[in-house]
Amino acid sequence: MRDRHEEMRDPHEEMRDRHGATTDSATPEEPLLRVENLQTRFHVDAGTVRAVDGVSFAVDRGETLCLVGESGSGKTAACESITRLIEEPPGEIAGGSVVFDGRDLLSLSPSELREIRGNRIAHVFQNPQGAFNPVYSIGWQLIEAIRLHGDYSKAGARARAIDLLDRVGIPNPGSRIDDHPHELSGGQKQRVAIAMALAGEPDLLIADEPTTALDVTIQAQVLELLDELQSAFEMGLLFVTHDLGVVASVADRVVVLREGRVVERGDVADVFERPSHPYTRHLIESIPGRKGAFDLDTDGENR
Amino acid sequence: MNTDAPDDAVGDPPLFEVNGLVKHYPLTEGLWKRETGRVRAVDGIDLAVERGEAVALVGESGCGKSTAVRAALRLDEPTEGTVRFDGDDVTAYDRRQLRRFRRRAQLIFQDPDSSFDPRLSIGESIAEPLSIHGMTDRGRRRRLVEGTLERVGLDADDADRFPHELSGGEKQRAALARALVTDPDLLVADEPVSALDTSVQADVLDLLDGLRSELGLGVLLVTHDLAVVGEFCDRVAVMYLGEIVESGPVDAVFDDPQHPYTRALLASVPTPDPRAARPTSALVGEVPDAADPPSGCRFHTRCPEVIPPDDYDLPKDVWRRLFRFRLRLETEFSDADRDAVVALASRELDPRVAPEDVADDVLGSAIRRAFDLPSQLSDSRAESVLGRAVELLIAGELDPAAELLESEFTSVCERDSPPDRSVDDNHGAACHLVGDETPTRSLGGE
Numbered sequence: 057m058r059d060r061h062e063e064m065r066d067p068h069e070e071m072r073d074r075h076g077a078t079t080d081s082a083t084p085e086e087p088l089l090r091v092e093n094l095q096t097r098f099h100v101d102a103g104t105v106r107a108v109d110g111v112s113f114a115v116d117r118g119e120t121l122c123l124v125g126e127s128g129s130g131k132t133a134a135c136e137s138i139t140r141l142i143e144e145p146p147g148e149i150a151g152g153s154v155v156f157d158g159r160d161l162l163s164l165s166p167s168e169l170r171e172i173r174g175n176r177i178a179h180v181f182q183n184p185q186g187a188f189n190p191v192y193s194i195g196w197q198l199i200e201a202i203r204l205h206g207d208y209s210k211a212g213a214r215a216r217a218i219d220l221l222d223r224v225g226i227p228n229p230g231s232r233i234d235d236h237p238h239e240l241s242g243g244q245k246q247r248v249a250i251a252m253a254l255a256g257e258p259d260l261l262i263a264d265e266p267t268t269a270l271d272v273t274i275q276a277q278v279l280e281l282l283d284e285l286q287s288a289f290e291m292g293l294l295f296v297t298h299d300l301g302v303v304a305s306v307a308d309r310v311v312v313l314r315e316g317r318v319v320e321r322g323d324v325a326d327v328f329e330r331p332s333h334p335y336t337r338h339l340i341e342s343i344p345g346r347k348g349a350f351d352l353d354t355d356g357e358n359r
Numbered sequence: 360m361n362t363d364a365p366d367d368a369v370g371d372p373p374l375f376e377v378n379g380l381v382k383h384y385p386l387t388e389g390l391w392k393r394e395t396g397r398v399r400a401v402d403g404i405d406l407a408v409e410r411g412e413a414v415a416l417v418g419e420s421g422c423g424k425s426t427a428v429r430a431a432l433r434l435d436e437p438t439e440g441t442v443r444f445d446g447d448d449v450t451a452y453d454r455r456q457l458r459r460f461r462r463r464a465q466l467i468f469q470d471p472d473s474s475f476d477p478r479l480s481i482g483e484s485i486a487e488p489l490s491i492h493g494m495t496d497r498g499r500r501r502r503l504v505e506g507t508l509e510r511v512g513l514d515a516d517d518a519d520r521f522p523h524e525l526s527g528g529e530k531q532r533a534a535l536a537r538a539l540v541t542d543p544d545l546l547v548a549d550e551p552v553s554a555l556d557t558s559v560q561a562d563v564l565d566l567l568d569g570l571r572s573e574l575g576l577g578v579l580l581v582t583h584d585l586a587v588v589g590e591f592c593d594r595v596a597v598m599y600l601g602e603i604v605e606s607g608p609v610d611a612v613f614d615d616p617q618h619p620y621t622r623a624l625l626a627s628v629p630t631p632d633p634r635a636a637r638p639t640s641a642l643v644g645e646v647p648d649a650a651d652p653p654s655g656c657r658f659h660t661r662c663p664e665v666i667p668p669d670d671y672d673l674p675k676d677v678w679r680r681l682f683r684f685r686l687r688l689e690t691e692f693s694d695a696d697r698d699a700v701v702a703l704a705s706r707e708l709d710p711r712v713a714p715e716d717v718a719d720d721v722l723g724s725a726i727r728r729a730f731d732l733p734s735q736l737s738d739s740r741a742e743s744v745l746g747r748a749v750e751l752l753i754a755g756e757l758d759p760a761a762e763l764l765e766s767e768f769t770s771v772c773e774r775d776s777p778p779d780r781s782v783d784d785n786h787g788a789a790c791h792l793v794g795d796e797t798p799t800r801s802l803g804g805e
Contacts, residue, residue: 230699
């Protein structure tokens with residue numbers, strides 16, 4: 057196991073992993089996002105925390121990669137390092153590279169980075185509340201986001217805002233557009249946050265625990281929505297979650313993190329069916345409902 | 360679910376029994392606090408927990424499950440209903456009796472952080488209920504605290520640590536220790552593991568399960584997590600908008616769910632199997648406002664199996680979409696929404712054509728598409744009603760369109776409250792689809 061663990065972190069091995077099956081030596085097409093040997097640290101009173109300690113992964117267009125881990129695994133620090141959302145200091149990106157569509161994001165100036173953030177890479181967070189300004193209507197905020205990213209007239213932007221609200225499944229978007237954030241339920245807020253993230257038609261959507269705060273029924277709706285939107289917009293989706301049930305239903309590939317390091321990676325079916333690292337096995341075994349009489353698989357036909 | 364207590368109850372009464380529990384919050388207006396309406400957070404529920412038994416109360420957020428247990432423990436005074444503990448009427452307790460009851464019925468919460476004072480050591484926090492309940496001997500308190508800490512899998516020495524030194528899982532164990540230190544008979548746990556990592560969840564649940572069988576504790580678990588229920592509980596009650604819609608043994612309810620809401624909840628849980636079909640969002644929309652619950656069956660506005668009227672012959676899914684179209688027009692659909700639908704429809708056709716220049720029949724089919732309706736209904740009478748409604752909509756007459764649909768497309772589900780029907784021993788549901796005519800006994804009964 058130890059060897060495998062080391063091997064996992066070898067970037068060359070990883071390149072082979074990624075391209076091995078499909079495009080071996082022919083044209084090594086560059087993925088949309090490639091994170092190599094990322095090192096993110098937090099300098100706190102007690103010393104330095106290596107939150108992300110040499111993590112590498114890649115996301116392609118139209119693909120969903122799940123970063124899985126428990127609290128303290130570094131999954132959020134890793135995805136917030138990509139567009140440098142982490143606070144510096146106390147945070148510090150101490151090493152590695154983040155190449156997005158051929159550009160190294162870690163060497164960009166703050167204004168170049170702002171351009172990419174929102175326009176090409178959008179974030180959705182666990183708590184949608186933070187995405188809104190409570191004193192403005194959701195329409196005002198959406199229209200602002202739309203006009204920031206594209207050349208729209210006022211009326212054109214409003215029509216597009218209604219269109220986006222409709223696409224994310226807000227009922228009666230023509231009147232809801234003038235609602236204020238507090239008038240929406242948690243699930244609706246997350247939908248509108250997704251609409252705002254989509255306003256710039258991003259190439260990559262980074263979603264950090266986007267359904268964790270939602271009820272299962274609403275979670276199912278939001279996951280379905282993300283799936284639809286991903287294929288409609290041909291986005292790459294980097295999905296961060298602790299919930300292996302969610303991973304199984306959304307991921308194409310999985311990267312399992314533990315204490316800032318990658319312990320396992322692979323195709324979602326392989327990871328679930330043949331987990332090679334004991335930690336992954338432990339995670340899968342501890343999913344409630346795995347053992348015992350409750351077998352979710354049998355409930356599929358009950359609709 | 361206002362049914363009588365089980366009439367065949369023999370021997371000991373259940374440890375904890377709730378009948379017809381109601382908790383309404385009045386909405387008031389003006390200086391004199393005139394009541395203008397009420398939020399029906401809990402609207403007549405029955406529940407029972409036996410010694411050594413784990414019962415789950417599940418539902419989406421906003422369904423009233425936390426309010427129900429708070430009212431049942433008299434942390435909020437219930438509006439109506441009886442609560443019995445060991446056969447005694449809790450609602451009639453005076454202060455002194457209530458304090459004794461609080462010692463025997465303990466509550467733990469989702470967020471262990473909020474249950475500890477950061478300035479007190481874990482030991483002091485755990486000992487607090489003991490001194491409140493009159494144990495003055497320090498040494499004895501300390502011994503009890505240490506014993507309880509070991510029982511929940513912590514070290515006796517952890518008594519001297521402070522909350523910030525503990526991990527989330529350890530803190531939840533300490534919270535459990537504090538609940539157990541008074542030697543309760545009933546433990547009410549409100550989402551006790553949802554803030555914990557999955558692997559830690561499993562440990563805490565195992566611990567809870569061990570304590571239940573070892574100490575004969577009755578456990579009432581309030582949760583939204585059906586997987587946890589399946590793992591840990593004996594019986595389950597499913598709550599929707601202040602009412603219990605289905606209850607029974609966990610195996611029976613999960614293997615053969617009778618209420619469409621239970622089926623939808625189960626279908627929404629993501630399966631930890633990448634090859635399984637992705638969970639489907641069987642439900643549209645969200646839990647309606649408890650201040651203005653839907654008529655008849657409260658679930659009818661979201662129900663995927665809402666019953667069609669007898670006078671039309673339509674495929675089930677078409678009927679569902681038709682009914683949803685009707686509900687959309689009735690609730691908060693405005694001219695702005697009509698215009699938005701029309702604008703979207705015309706842009707889809709040809710962006711260069713202004714919405715007002717699009718021909719009516721083209722608009723009509725665009726509206727049908729926007730609401731997921733077929734271009735032609737198979738039942739000709741239904742088709743003519745829908746056709747007229749769409750015409751009214753295009754002409755900008757929203758209210759007449761909504762009224763027409765409302766008078767033609769009705770369902771028994773919105774007219775009548777479904778009675779509780781029992782399916783099997785102890786397994787019952789309140790839905791018009793449940794065919795069994797035999798009146799059920801108390802759904803919450805044993």
